[in-house]
Amino acid sequence: MNLAKRVLAILISGQFDNRSAADEARLRDEKLRLLTNQESAIGANLIEKPQQVSRQEFFLSPHSTHSNEWFYHAESIDQTQSRTIRYVVAEDGVFKSIDGGQYEPVAGDELDGFISLTKRYYQHVAAKLYHVSPTTIANN
Amino acid sequence: MSVPEVAYQIPNNEWTDQPATSEPVQATFDIDNKYKSWNDGTDLTRGSAAYEQRAVRLAEEITERQVRQEIIALGDSLFELRDAEIERLLRRRG
Numbered sequence: 001m002n003l004a005k006r007v008l009a010i011l012i013s014g015q016f017d018n019r020s021a022a023d024e025a026r027l028r029d030e031k032l033r034l035l036t037n038q039e040s041a042i043g044a045n046l047i048e049k050p051q052q053v054s055r056q057e058f059f060l061s062p063h064s065t066h067s068n069e070w071f072y073h074a075e076s077i078d079q080t081q082s083r084t085i086r087y088v089v090a091e092d093g094v095f096k097s098i099d100g101g102q103y104e105p106v107a108g109d110e111l112d113g114f115i116s117l118t119k120r121y122y123q124h125v126a127a128k129l130y131h132v133s134p135t136t137i138a139n140n
Numbered sequence: 141m142s143v144p145e146v147a148y149q150i151p152n153n154e155w156t157d158q159p160a161t162s163e164p165v166q167a168t169f170d171i172d173n174k175y176k177s178w179n180d181g182t183d184l185t186r187g188s189a190a191y192e193q194r195a196v197r198l199a200e201e202i203t204e205r206q207v208r209q210e211i212i213a214l215g216d217s218l219f220e221l222r223d224a225e226i227e228r229l230l231r232r233r234g
Contacts, residue, residue, distance in 0.1 A: 024230075027230060028226055028230070031225075031226045031229050031230065032222065032226060035222050035225060035226070036222075039218075060215055060218050060219075061215075064219060067212065067215030067216045067218070067219050068211075068212045068215055069215075070215075089208050089211045089212055089215070090208070091205065091208065091209075093208070094208065094211075115207060115211060118211050118214060119211075119214065122214045122217070122218060125218065125221075126217075126218070126221060129225075130221040130222075130224075130225055132221065
């Protein structure tokens with residue numbers, strides 16, 4: 001093979017490799033989005049929906065470095081209002097931010113409810129979506 | 141907050157109102173948030189009120205931290221399940 005052909009082969013091969021990697025990343029994102037949506041649907045069913053809410057979601061962050069972040073999102077029946085609460089579980093406490101506002105500590109009944117909800121979420125999602133038995137998680 | 145029964149220890153140097161002993165202070169915390177006993181078997185009425193209050197608060201903090209660590213571990217576990225499922229879906233497609 002002459003030099004020109006070799007360079008062409010390397011270039012073509014490189015392009016295919018890049019396209020393949022990009023496709024792989026896109027597919028992974030797509031699957032992650034799909035799974036997160038399915039988890040969210042399960043999470044939503046674990047929470048009693050307030051009367052004025054038409055749609056709600058509860059899910060663990062889809063970002064791989066944020067395994068301590070959980071989200072609750074709700075939309076009003078007339079679709080004029082929505083609220084997103086971001087919960088962060090840290091070593092020194094559980095904190096929440098409403099609609100991107102300042103973080104504040106979660107305490108009392110809300111904290112108990114959040115902890116119970118995350119455990120039930122894990123149990124239901126693991127069993128229904130990933131088909132594993134979460135036997136080590138205590139019922140709460 | 142309901143938690144599984146857990147035993148915890150309080151280092152002697154945490155306390156200024158009690159003489160140091162060779163054994164760390166230990167209490168048991170049950171699911172109903174009742175502090176059952178010290179490690180020598182006596183109940184929690186022994187000792188000064190301040191000692192008890194601080195022991196109880198410390199126990200609560202330890203338990204709350206354990207619960208938070210458990211929630212973080214749940215998140216990690218879910219991430220692993222997600223990754224495994226994504227791999228499975230990609231392999232099936234490929």
